[in-house]
Amino acid sequence: MISLDLKLQSLTSKDLSAILELDQACFGGLWTMEGYQRELDSPNSDLLGLFSPISRTKLLGMGCFWSILEEAHITILAVHPQYHRQGLGQVLLYSLLKTASDRGLERATLEVRASNLAAISLYQKFGFKTAGRRRRYYQDNGEDALILWRSDLQQPQFQATLADWYTKVSQQLSKSAWQLS
Numbered sequence: 660m661i662s663l664d665l666k667l668q669s670l671t672s673k674d675l676s677a678i679l680e681l682d683q684a685c686f687g688g689l690w691t692m693e694g695y696q697r698e699l700d701s702p703n704s705d706l707l708g709l710f711s712p713i714s715r716t717k718l719l720g721m722g723c724f725w726s727i728l729e730e731a732h733i734t735i736l737a738v739h740p741q742y743h744r745q746g747l748g749q750v751l752l753y754s755l756l757k758t759a760s761d762r763g764l765e766r767a768t769l770e771v772r773a774s775n776l777a778a779i780s781l782y783q784k785f786g787f788k789t790a791g792r793r794r795r796y797y798q799d800n801g802e803d804a805l806i807l808w809r810s811d812l813q814q815p816q817f818q819a820t821l822a823d824w825y826t827k828v829s830q831q832l833s834k835s836a837w838q839l840s
Contacts, residue, residue, distance in 0.1 A: 663713055664840040665747075665832070667754055670708040670721065672699055677718035678708075685737040698723060698734075705731075705758050709738075709747055711837075722751040724759060724767070731759035731812075733769035736778070746831035748781050750839065753824050756785065760812045760821065767812065770804035772797060782807050785824065 670678060678695050682688060690698075698704045709720040720738040724731040733755055738747045759767055770793060771778050787807040796804035811817055832838060 663711060663837050665719070665750065665837050666710045666712075666840050667750065668708060668710065670699060670706040672696065674708060674718065675699075678706075678721065681718045681721055681737055681739055684739050689735075701725075703727070705755070705762075706735075707751065707754055707758070709751060720747045720751050722755045724755050726759075726762060726764060729763075729765040731755065731762075731764045731767040733767060736769075743777075745835035745837060746828060747837075748778075749784070749824075749828045749831055752781060752785050753821070753828050756809070756812065756824075757821055760817060763813065765810065765813050767809040769807050770796060771807060773803045773805050779805065779807075782809075785809065786820070 675692055675695060679692055682690055682695075695706075698706050703726045704723060705726070706723045707721060708718050710717060711719055718739075719742050721735060722733070722737070723735040724733045736748060736751055736755070738751070756767060767787070768790070769782070769787070771782065773792070787809045789805050790808040791806040793804040793806060795801045829839065
C-alpha cells in the first residue's frame with residue numbers, strides 16, 4: 660500500500676484563504692479573515708495546519724490554542740469533513756498538546772458541544788476529563804458546552820505518554836494510508 664504524506668506546520672498569512680475554506684467546511688464560517696489574522700499575529704496563539712500535497716483540499720485540518728498563563732486553551736480543532744475518521748484529529752490534538760508541553764504550559768482546556776460525542780471521545784482518549792458545563796454556550800442553538808481539562812503536561816511521565824500517543828497516532832494514520840512526513 661502506498662503511504663500518503665502529511666505535513667504538519669504552523670499556519671501563516673499565506674494560508675488565510677485555505678483556513679477560511681476549512682472554517683467554512685467545518686463550522687459554516689465561525690471566524691472571519693480578520694479573526695484568523697489576529698490569531699496568526701498573536702504571540703500567545705499557536706495555529707497548526709495539516710497539509711497533504713496530493714489532496715485537492717490543501718488544508719486538511721487545523722488546530723489552535725491560546726497560551727494563557729500556564730494553560731493552553733484549545734480554541735479550534737477542525738478536520739475537513741472529507742477526511743473524518745482517518746486519524747487526522749488525533750494528529751492535531753497530539754501536536755497541540757506536544758506544542759503546549761514544549762512551551763512549558765502545565766494544563767490544557769477546551770469547550771466542546773455536549774452533543775459532539777465523537778470529539779468528546781477523542782479528547783477523552785488524550786486524558787481530558789469533564790470539569791464543568793457552560794449552559795447555553797453556543798449562540799447558534801443555545802446548546803451547552805462541556806469544559807474539559809487535561810493537566811500534568813509538565814510531569815515527567817507526560818513525555819512517555821506523548822511518545823506512546825505518537826506511536827498510536829502513527830498506527831491509526833497508516834490504516835488510512837497516511838504518514839507524517
